[in-house]
Amino acid sequence: MEIERFDEQQLHSISTPRLVRLALDEARLLVRAEVFHAKEELRSELKAARASGILLGAGVVGLVSAVAVLLVALGLLLPGPGPLAVALVGAVALVLAVGVLLLGFRKVPRQALPRTLERLKQDLSNARERLS
Numbered sequence: 001m002e003i004e005r006f007d008e009q010q011l012h013s014i015s016t017p018r019l020v021r022l023a024l025d026e027a028r029l030l031v032r033a034e035v036f037h038a039k040e041e042l043r044s045e046l047k048a049a050r051a052s053g054i055l056l057g058a059g060v061v062g063l064v065s066a067v068a069v070l071l072v073a074l075g076l077l078l079p080g081p082g083p084l085a086v087a088l089v090g091a092v093a094l095v096l097a098v099g100v101l102l103l104g105f106r107k108v109p110r111q112a113l114p115r116t117l118e119r120l121k122q123d124l125s126n127a128r129e130r131l132s
Contacts, residue, residue, distance in 0.1 A: 030123060038116040045109050055104030062097030069093055 006014065014022075069090035076083035111117075 034116065034120065034123070037119060038113060041113050041116050045113070048107055048109055052104050052107035052109075055100055055107060057104075059097055059099075059101030059104050062093060062100055066090055066094035066097045 067090075069086065073083050073087035073090050076086055
C-alpha cells in the first residue's frame with residue numbers, strides 16, 4: 001500500500017526498478033493476507049465438517065439400531081404377543097435416526113472456501129482495474 005502515499009508528481013519521478021519492487025511488495029502482502037484468510041476459513045470448515053461427521057456417524061448407528069429393532073419386531077410378529085410394542089420402539093428409533101442423519105447432511109459444507117474464492121475474485125478484479 002506504500003504506492004498510495006505518492007502523489008502524481010512523485011510517481012513520475014520514481015524509477016522503474018523501485019516501482020517493480022513496490023509492486024512485488026504489494027503482491028507479497030496480498031498473498032500473505034489471502035493465505036491467512038484461507039487458513040482461517042479452512043479451520044472453520046473443518047470444524048463444521050467434524051460436527052457433520054459426528055452427526056452422520058450417530059445417525060448411521062441409530063439407523064442400524066432401528067433396523068435391528070424393527071427386524072426383531074418382525075420376527076416377534078409371527079408367533080407371539082407384544083410385538084406391536086417392539087415395532088413401535090423400532091419406528092421411533094428409526095425416526096430419530098433419520099432426523100439425526102438429516103441434521104448431519106445439512107451441516108456438510110457445500111462449497112470449499114467460498115469466502116476465500118470471493119476475495120480472490122475481488123483481488124483479481126481490482127488488479128485488472130489497476131493495470132488497465
